[in-house]
Amino acid sequence: MLAYYILIGIVSYLIGSISFSVIISKKMAGFDVRKKGSGNAGSTNVLRTVGKKAAALTLVCDILKGVVAILLAVLLGFIVKDLEGDLLVQIAAITVVIGHTFPIFFGFKGGKGVATSLGVLLIINWQIGLICLVFALVIMALTRMVSAGSVLAAILFPVLTLFIGQEHFIVQGNYFVFSVIMALIVAFNHRSNIKRILNGTENKLSFKKTA
Secondary structure (H helix, E strand, C coil): CHHHHHHHHHHHHHHHCCCHHHHHHHHHHCCCHHHCCCCCCCHHHHHHHCCHHHHHHHHHHHHHHHHHHHHHHHHHHHHCCCCCHHHHHHHHHHHHHHHHHCCHHHCCCCCCCHHHHHHHHHHHCHHHHHHHHHHHHHHHHHHCCHHHHHHHHHHHHHHHHCCCCHHHCCCCCCCHHHHHHHHHHHHHHCHHHHHHHHHCCCCCCCCCCCC
């Protein structure tokens, strides 16, 4: 049975490793987004360096990576009855975000995993996913900092798992430790942003393209 857990981890990692920001920026603007702006392979940097349409497309594709990974985990748990569904889902979630952050197809230099984590949350528990999304958008609107909204929403995730019953998750199980791990991954990926926020030098959200 261990082979199935390893399989879903590998498949999810490979799904996460598809860096749509790089693919889309090269296709629509002729350059690797990681060589422009902040150097991050995410939709925010695509917005700043390529434009709104490319950023929206990147965002949707990155969210779908999380959605697909979780659905595959659920499908595998449905096909192989003796597997622990919640463990499959958690492995898929963590590895798809790690793949997004360290993509094997793109030199292990990826994004920060926020959009892919959102896709994971929306499937695992749509209530928590929507709450975190709205919370993040409010923080972004107030601060004009995507990083602030992303990190605070990640921190909110474990808190919400303590108040929303397990029966509302796509597969029932213990999700608190998992939620802490997911939050730590997002926070770790934003460590440089957190330093800039504390120093008052973090970039503010702008809809204008930069060189």
